[in-house]
Amino acid sequence: MNARGAVRAHPRWVTAAISVVGYALVIGTFAGVVPIFPEISRETVLLFSDLIAVINTCALSALLVGYYCIRQGKVRTHRAAMLTAFALIMAFLVVYLWKVGGGFEKRIVIEQGQFLWQYADIVHGAYIAMLAIHILLSVVSVPVVLHAVVLGLTHDPDELPSTSHPTVGKIAVASWTLSLALGVVTYWMLNHMYSWTPMVR
Template identity: 75%
Template sequence: MTIRGYAHAHPRRVTAVVSAVGYALVLGTFAGVLPIFPAIGERTVLLLSDAIAVINTCALSALLLGYYFVKRGRIRAHRAAMLTAFALILLFLVAYLWKVGGGFEKEIVIEQGQFLAAYADVVYPLYLAMLAIHILLSALAVPVVVHAVVLGLSHDVAELPDTDHPLAGKLAVASWSLSLAFGVVTYWLLNHVYSWVPR
């Protein structure tokens, strides 16, 4: 049996395995038990931060285009846009894990004189709330996104309406888009509006 044939017969099993690998990579990197990323300096961390924001913006654009295309029955364009978004997220994952595993994370600092600094007691919790929603939705979206992709790649177009693909796709677009949007906003606040310190 081919990989496509196995995924066609057992899409949920394949989704579970791929999702588990993704979670293990992320959790292992954050816990410091996966020392697979070469050490990088501050300049590379900053470069990766900028690259991640560009990747996420492109992924969000591809997602929204994919949604637009499927609503108009342009299935091939929809498929291309969604696979582009998925490829960009895989690229994001590599860049993000390398930034965290080989470098460091940043913590926001609101200094006197910066935008709305007088309201730091409001801005800071709002930033944390957006960051929390971004992280939570990113984690929750993984199996939904993977399931939609597995079904899309393992089934013919005519079969997809009779699978979980339409529902998984809607949930994936909603959660993933909101996560990416909040990720880009928090990037701008952290890197271009306020200051930061290594964490």
């Protein structure tokens, strides 16, 4: 049995294994116990923040195109769009972890004179709520997205309707879309609408 056949025979185990590795890498980077990312300057952190927003916006666009295409029965275009979205998310993961591991995270600061500064507590609460949902969906969607991708890569298009791919794919699209959209919104709030300060770990 070749590698594709082995993955095809055990998609859930493969999904679980890749998910565990991904979680370990993210948690290790945040905890500072995976020092694999070179230190970067403040300017590079800012550049990476903008790059992450661009990547996420492109990934969201590809995701929506993929969803539209499968609804239209355009399987090949759907596959290309979804794999593009997945590749972009992998790029996001590298840039984001490098920003965290080699640089720093930011904390929002709402200053007098800024948009709705009179309601700073409400705005701050809304920002934290959106960020929390974005992070939660990012975490829980990992195995769902991976499972959909694994099934898509190991089965022929005419086989997929008989697998869990359609159901898992719908869940993946819903969670992934909302997560990416909230990520872009919180990016604009943090970097362009309000001020920020480096977060001490």
